[in-house]
Amino acid sequence: MRALKVSIFLAITVFVAHLPIEDALVAQPTTSPDANTAEKIKPCFACNKNGMTKCSVATCRNGMAECPGPCLKLTKGSWIKRAVPGHADPTERWQARRVGKKTWYFSSKHLGEYYTFDANGQPVAHACSVCGGSTTVSCKVCSGKGTITCLTCDGKKLVPESWTAFDHPRMKDRSSRFRLKDGRVLSGRTTMTVGTTTTIRTEKGDVKVEQSDIVVKER
16 A cells, blocks of 8 residues: 555656646745835826826927927017107017128018018018917827826826935936035935035935035935
8 A cells, every 4th residue: 555655656647747838837835025125106296197297398288389390489689669650569579680781670460471572672471380370289298188198107198216306217318426524414406506505406405515525426
């Protein structure tokens, strides 16, 4: 009887040894990662846990951005007020353009148009083919929506707890770490240096330190 048990045990051992590798792997127990090692998360400060933020294009207003065409726009060039007979509108402004020895003035009443000059130096008006005279076009970045996916949280609405609006890995200009002789470590950006004194802007305010007290500056 004992010999029979030994034979069965050896048979099972040989069978397991010849199992395909993938079957052997499935049979192995898995170990769950320690949840305490993962950094805690918090609502994204950039989008207020919305996942979307205002369009990043400076001229975008509710999904409409400034026309890239050559038409007259109040945001381009210098506009001045002039006393012109027949033009009593107090909001009307004028933009000067010098051609040869003559200066021409174009009215803000003609926004959305652009001008060329003929062989005699006379202005010729053209309707803007890009915006149709409105001076704005649908924003390509936000597709006319006025909002884009939050660049800080990638639309996930949550960020690591250590991230702040003052400093986080997604920033183009991150804070530096200044290690001082007295043991302090300041996280911030250099804003000004006068003589031997450097001003470091931290999240809590400006701190002035002597350059000789800075042991190392790290990113």
